[in-house]
Amino acid sequence: MSENVTPKKRTSNVSIIIGYALILAYVVVCVLLITSYALSPSSYYESGVEYYKEGNYEQAAYYFSKVDDYVPLEHYKNALDFYNDSAYRYACELIESGDSEKIETALDILYGRNGYETNFVESDFHNSRLIILRTADVGAEIYFAGYKWAVIDKNESGNLHLMCMSFVKEMQYQNNSNVDITTWANSSVRSWLNSGFYSSAFSSAQQKAIIKTYDNEFNCYDNVHIPTFMEFYNYVNVQRLSPSSTPEKGTFWTRDNIDSWHVKYAPVCHQNSQYKAAANHSSYSVRPAIWINPSRVTEI
Numbered sequence: 254m255s256e257n258v259t260p261k262k263r264t265s266n267v268s269i270i271i272g273y274a275l276i277l278a279y280v281v282v283c284v285l286l287i288t289s290y291a292l293s294p295s296s297y298y299e300s301g302v303e304y305y306k307e308g309n310y311e312q313a314a315y316y317f318s319k320v321d322d323y324v325p326l327e328h329y330k331n332a333l334d335f336y337n338d339s340a341y342r343y344a345c346e347l348i349e350s351g352d353s354e355k356i357e358t359a360l361d362i363l364y365g366r367n368g369y370e371t372n373f374v375e376s377d378f379h380n381s382r383l384i385i386l387r388t389a390d391v392g393a394e395i396y397f398a399g400y401k402w403a404v405i406d407k408n409e410s411g412n413l414h415l416m417c418m419s420f421v422k423e424m425q426y427q428n429n430s431n432v433d434i435t436t437w438a439n440s441s442v443r444s445w446l447n448s449g450f451y452s453s454a455f456s457s458a459q460q461k462a463i464i465k466t467y468d469n470e471f472n473c474y475d476n477v478h479i480p481t482f483m484e485f486y487n488y489v490n491v492q493r494l495s496p497s498s499t500p501e502k503g504t505f506w507t508r509d510n511i512d513s514w515h516v517k518y519a520p521v522c523h524q525n526s527q528y529k530a531a532a533n534h535s536s537y538s539v540r541p542a543i544w545i546n547p548s549r550v551t552e553i
Contacts, residue, residue, distance in 0.1 A: 298332055305339055310346065314339035348384050353494050356385070356393065387547045389413060392492040396553055397545070398455050403500065405480065405488045405542075412464060412546050416480045416488060419501045420538035421450065426506050426519035427532040435519060435532050437478075437508050438471040442539055446477040450541065462549040470510055480542045482507045482520065482527040489525065504530075505538040 301316035317336035340362050347359035386395045393404045397415065406414035426442050427435040437443055455463065465476050485507070489500065502524075509520040511529055519532040530537065 301332070301335060301339070305335060310339045310343035314343055345384055348388055351388060351390075353390070353392070356388075357494065360385070382553045383550065386413075386550055386553070389547070392488070392494040394418070394494075394498055397550070398459050398553075400454075402543075403488050403493070403498075405484050405492065410546075411548070412544055414484075414542065414544050416484065416500075416542045417540050418498070420503060420505060420540055421454075422539045423536050424539060425533045425535050426537070430533075436471055436510075437468070438473040440519070440532075442479065442506055443473070443475065446479070446539065446541055447475055451476050454541075456552060458552040459550070462545045462547075462551075464544040464546055466544050468508075471508075477541050477543055479506055479508045479540055481509050482522050484542070485522055485540075486525060500540070501538075503538050504536075505540045 297316045297319040301313050301320070304310075304313035304316060314336055317332050317339055320332040320336075344359040344362040347355040347362075350356075382396045385393070386397065389395050389404050389407075391404050391407050395402050395404065395413075395415070400421075401418040402415035403418055404413050405416045408414075422445075424442065424445065426440050428441045432439060451460070451463075460476075463476055465474050466478070467474050468478070485500070504521050504523040507520045507522050507527070509527070511518065511520050518529045521528050521530045521537055
């Protein structure tokens with residue numbers, strides 16, 4: 254008579270292994286589902302909203318930037334608006350800090366540089382440029398009256414001395430052959446800048462922010478002038494905050510008192526050096542400069 258045989262232990266071990274495998278598979282699937290949600294546009298959007306409500310606009314902008322534009326869910330349609338608003342508010346915080354490096358980051362955000370993909374409406378640009386102008390320091394760049402300017406000086410009252418980064422016209426320094434001795438005070442460049450250019454380049458609102466200044470060297474008052482050689486040189490070689498920002502290159506007239514003023518000669522700057530040139534040369538450029546009171550600026 255044969256004895257009853259118990260199931261082999263190996264069969265029991267296989268069952269245990271299969272059980273563990275099923276449990277492990279279940280855990281993996283759960284982790285994948287959780288991870289998938291954590292990395293989903295939905296979670297990015299919700300995190301962005303939370304940070305936005307808390308006023309942490311840097312993190313809010315980061316999470317909103319992760320939401321794909323093509324996600325076909327209704328509440329994602331305003332993700333781009335949230336992103337732009339968060340980025341704009343974060344940029345304003347950086348500007349208001351007064352730190353030059355943070356301001357440079359703010360400019361990258363506002364103008365979509367160095368990996369930032371922002372898309373602001375014109376009113377945002379106006380507001381941000383106004384903030385930048387009112388908090389600018391020497392070496393910074395600002396926008397005013399459709400031109401880009403470098404801040405080359407700032408006095409105790411907070412007024413800014415601005416030098417245009419571009420040329421506005423090519424013209425003779427002196428086009429009146431009847432003038433015996435040409436200086437800045439009687440130059441054609443000064444006359445044009447303070448009449449035709451001043452009235453056409455600046456609106457009435459912008460003109461209210463421009464300060465008429467007295468030039469001790471030449472005993473004259475100007476709304477608009479041109480930089481001296483050293484003002485330009487100091488900005489390019491000493492003051493400039495952003496090495497990538499370069500004023501337009503070329504030969505341009507300067508507001509200097511050269512040793513022997515004569516109708517035939519006037520001061521120019523070329524490739525970071527100073528020269529004397531024929532005052533009736535018509536292909537040299539004009540780079541305007543102005544003093545403004547930032548608190549009076551209401552229109553960029």
